[in-house]
Amino acid sequence: MSRLETRFAALKAEGRAALVTYTTAGDPDYATALAILKGLPAAGADVIELGMPFTDPMADGPAIQAAALRALQGGQNLAKTLEMVRDFRRGEGETPLVLMGYYNPIHRYGVERFLAEAAEAGVDGLIVVDLPPEHDAELALPAQAAGIDFIRLTTPTTDDARLPRVLNTSSGFVYYVSVAGVTGAGSATTEHVEAAVARLRRFTDLPLAVGFGIRTPEQARVIARIADGVVVGSAFVDQIAKAESSGAAIDGVLGLCKQLSDSVRTAR
Template identity: 60%
Template sequence: MTRIESKFAQLRAEGKKAFVSYIMAGDPDIETSLAVMKGLPGAGVDVIELGLPFTDPMADGPTIQLAGQRALEAGMTLQKTLQMVRDFRTGDNETPIVLMGYYNPIYSRGVDTFLAEAKEAGIDGLIIVDLPPEEDEELCLPAQKAGLNFIRLATPTTDDKRLPKVMQNTSGFVYYVSITGITGAAEARAADVAPEVARLKKATDLPIIVGFGVRTPESARDIAAVADGTVVGTAIVARIAEKKPVPEILAFVRSLSDGAHSA
């Protein structure tokens, strides 16, 4: 059982919803990014999504694109991202970490080398947004063989014909993208999300976590109420971009996690 699977089993047993937070590795620099990351579990975060900076982040809105740009300009690399995970793991061996990004840096590193390093560093799962199910042999199946969860995105345009293909090798949880478009583009609405979550639950026993467009404690609560949990990324990354002090960023994260956990 991976840390992700253990965490969701624990939450289910406690009757709680999950709160997942996203930050970009190395934004605005490694020291600040690591300080935020280390504070996330104490701020109520159940699963950390760690963005892997990439030069062409096509699924991301301006806020996260700029975060990746800042990280790259500060010298962030795949190797330094994995070292950041190792540094986090010296004080926390329980919080699940999902690496979220694009295939190119992994392909460049070499899939087998990357998977061995990611597992050793303490990564638990991958969300690779530009690898469709038709490419499962590239990374998804080797990742699962290496003991990492491969988490798939489902969207409002994933119809019933496509859904079984999307679900077939997914593990850990399913990430439902609540809006059509890029991250941070619009606000998620629970009334729209609820029927979609119900539809996904007919296709899988995995937890359904909803992200994109969740920005406030109230929306975190409302979305978590109709799903198994929620993800917040852009709203947190925006505060990092504003150079807010780390304690202030973590206080905001705490308000979001309190919202999600009150659902």
């Protein structure tokens, strides 16, 4: 079993949802970002999403856009992001790590080279938000052949006719984008999420994680009662943006992670 399969199976046996955290590689700088990444498992992160900085992150709101720009201005690139994964894996062999971002940097790096290095570094999954299933042969299928899960996004506008096509080559888990908008922009109602999760369960047996707009422990607790995973990103990025020092950024992110984890673990 993959790390993602193992983690979600263990959490299902525990009767609770996963806390899935997102931060941007290299934000605000490599050393601080790595310290945050290494601290997340102990702070309660069950699955980690690490953003690959890109100049034009079209699915992201102002907070994550700014994080990507900070990282790029600091010299972060895809090679350094893979090195960050290697650094993380030297001390952590159990927590699943998923790279999230856009296809352009991977395409420029070279798909074959990227997948080989990602698998060697210890990447467990990919979320590539701008690569639809019609282009599975470019990345999704080669990734899965390399032992890396390819995680699909579904949205409120993904209808029943489209869902089977989107989910056909999904693996790891399914990420439900709960609002029709960019990251950090508003949040969905409980009723909406309940209906969406129930609908998705008719189409897939994969774990369902819900994200976009979840910022507080109380919001996380509500979603953790419904879904298999709760994804939080912009709230962590905001902690980094407002921090006046590296130490404050680390403490802010890991402190919030602990609060969110406590809520998720006691939700049911």
